Amino acid sequence: MTDVGETWSGTHRFGARRLIAAQSVPEVQEVLRSRPGPVRALGTRHSFNEIADSAGTLVSVLDVPPAPRVLGGGDRVSVGAGIRYGELALWLEEHGLALHNMGSLPHISVAGAMSTGTHGSGDRLPMLADAVRAIEFVDAAGALQRVESDDWRFGGFLVGLGAYGIVTRIELAVQPSYRVRQRLHIGLDWGVLAERFDEVTASGTSVSLFTHWGSPSVERVLVKQRADASFDDSVLATTREAEPDERFDQRSWTPQDGSEGPWLLRMPHFRLEETPSFGEEIQSEYFVARTRAAAAIAAVRGLAAEIDPHLIITEVRTIAADDSWLGPASGRDSVGIHFTWARDEDAVRALLPRIEQVLAPFDVRPHWGKWHAFDADRIAAAYPRLPLARSLFRELDPTGVFSNEYLEALGVREAHTSPTGPL
Ligand SMILES: Cc1cc2nc3c(=O)[nH]c(=O)nc-3n(C[C@H](O)[C@H](O)[C@H](O)COP(=O)(O)OP(=O)(O)OC[C@H]3O[C@@H](n4cnc5c(N)ncnc54)[C@H](O)[C@@H]3O)c2cc1C
Numbered sequence: 001m002t003d004v005g006e007t008w009s010g011t012h013r014f015g016a017r018r019l020i021a022a023q024s025v026p027e028v029q030e031v032l033r034s035r036p037g038p039v040r041a042l043g044t045r046h047s048f049n050e051i052a053d054s055a056g057t058l059v060s061v062l063d064v065p066p067a068p069r070v071l072g073g074g075d076r077v078s079v080g081a082g083i084r085y086g087e088l089a090l091w092l093e094e095h096g097l098a099l100h101n102m103g104s105l106p107h108i109s110v111a112g113a114m115s116t117g118t119h120g121s122g123d124r125l126p127m128l129a130d131a132v133r134a135i136e137f138v139d140a141a142g143a144l145q146r147v148e149s150d151d152w153r154f155g156g157f158l159v160g161l162g163a164y165g166i167v168t169r170i171e172l173a174v175q176p177s178y179r180v181r182q183r184l185h186i187g188l189d190w191g192v193l194a195e196r197f198d199e200v201t202a203s204g205t206s207v208s209l210f211t212h213w214g215s216p217s218v219e220r221v222l223v224k225q226r227a228d229a230s231f232d233d234s235v236l237a238t239t240r241e242a243e244p245d246e247r248f249d250q251r252s253w254t255p256q257d258g259s260e261g262p263w264l265l266r267m268p269h270f271r272l273e274e275t276p277s278f279g280e281e282i283q284s285e286y287f288v289a290r291t292r293a294a295a296a297i298a299a300v301r302g303l304a305a306e307i308d309p310h311l312i313i314t315e316v317r318t319i320a321a322d323d324s325w326l327g328p329a330s331g332r333d334s335v336g337i338h339f340t341w342a343r344d345e346d347a348v349r350a351l352l353p354r355i356e357q358v359l360a361p362f363d364v365r366p367h368w369g370k371w372h373a374f375d376a377d378r379i380a381a382a383y384p385r386l387p388l389a390r391s392l393f394r395e396l397d398p399t400g401v402f403s404n405e406y407l408e409a410l411g412v413r414e415a416h417t418s419p420t421g422p423l
Pocket residue numbers: 008009040041042043044045046047048051052061081082103104105108109110111112113114115116117118119120161162163165166167168276277367369370
């Protein structure tokens with residue numbers, strides 16, 4: 001048994017007995033064919049909970065080729081599943097191409113982001129996995145399988161939570177490269193946000209609201225505008241543009257000075273070459289239908305005095321609906337209410353049920369890769385197509401090789417006795 005280490009944030013120490021950093025697809029197949037007991041794929045470890053863990057073996061495909069290549073008419077690329085978004089973005093830009101969006105940080109792997117429904121912000125921008133057009137994966141028997149977007153089950157493969165196999169290659173829809181301006185605005189009145197929420201989030205291609213809940217106004221509005229589109233951002237006249245010394249730390253954040261730059265240096269919040277986010281932290285995020293955004297935000301504001309002492313920052317984003325089975329914005333245009341917490345684990349554990357209680361009337365869903373307090377009943381209520389996903393995972397992996405305690409506790413996989421093979 002070797003020490004597999006922790007998640008990026010240190011909020012979970014892996015219990016898996018070994019980590020295999022595969023160098024090729026046949027090597028991944030060989031691992032599964034050797035009947036190794038429980039196996040899970042591990043990405044870049046940026047999830048905050050135990051979702052990636054296994055009672056047995058973790059397999060990383062971060063080093064597995066192939067290098068990206070452009071397919072067919074140039075509107076699709078094929079990538080090794082372990083490539084980090086930041087590396088992919090640089091390669092795409094060199095080829096005059098772009099993705100529809102990025103998450104806040106470019107350090108995560110494409111397969112890891114797909115598997116948890118990772119998203120950025122944008123009224124018209126769905127989660128990152130929405131760009132996926134085909135997936136190749138190694139199944140529980142070690143066979144290499146391919147599934148394409150015209151398969152009726154494809155929605156179950158997108159936010160797959162690592163539950164059906166080790167994804168080795170992904171094809172993504174791409175578009176011509178574009179340029180973006182990013183500006184930071186200070187002090188948006190809460191009343192303006194409540195009454196004109198749609199105008200605020202439509203003021204850019206991608207809009208993020210950063211605040212503490214007890215602040216007299218929403219502290220900061222980060223607006224990313226594509227240079228080839230026009231926007232009515234008159235609602236932001238009620239704010240003022242940030243002075244240089246008010247902007248987020250310019251060494252780790254992408255430029256917020258209104259200058260135009262390539263999409264890959266504006267759509268993510270963080271630069272690839274720097275340490276992202278705030279460091280010692282825990283993250284949680286909840287999704288509600290965007291039609292109910294104002295009421296949900298008001299409900300969380302009611303807990304401001306409890307939340308703020310433990311909060312580093314909240315970020316509110318919008319995510320366009322998608323057709324995945326387990327995506328956080330599946331079937332409904334959504335708002336994500338995110339919390340970056342200080343590393344006070346007991347306080348955060350105590351707060352999450354309180355937040356989930358006030359958000360319960362809004363049919364709230366949690367981020368699969370961040371801290372939450374959901375149980376199987378509430379997950380089932382939040383995801384009407386969970387039974388379909390569960391039977392897909394069972395069909396592909398009848399003995400539960402890719403299952404783990406987290407998925408079983410949430411009712412995504414049935415409880416399994418350990419699959420055959422040494423642990
Ligand atoms: C600083 C920071 C900022 C973040 N910002 C955002 C954000 O803006 N938006 C957002 O939605 N989330 C955000 N997250 C969360 C993060 O994007 C997700 O948790 C994402 O899943 C992490 O990807 P990863 O490669 O680290 O995967 P891991 O955390 O290593 O794994 C996540 C899941 O993916 C599965 N998986 C990984 N690789 C494969 C594979 N090859 N085949 C099959 N399954 C696989 C694992 O089994 C596991 O279930 C942030 C996290 C951090 C630390």
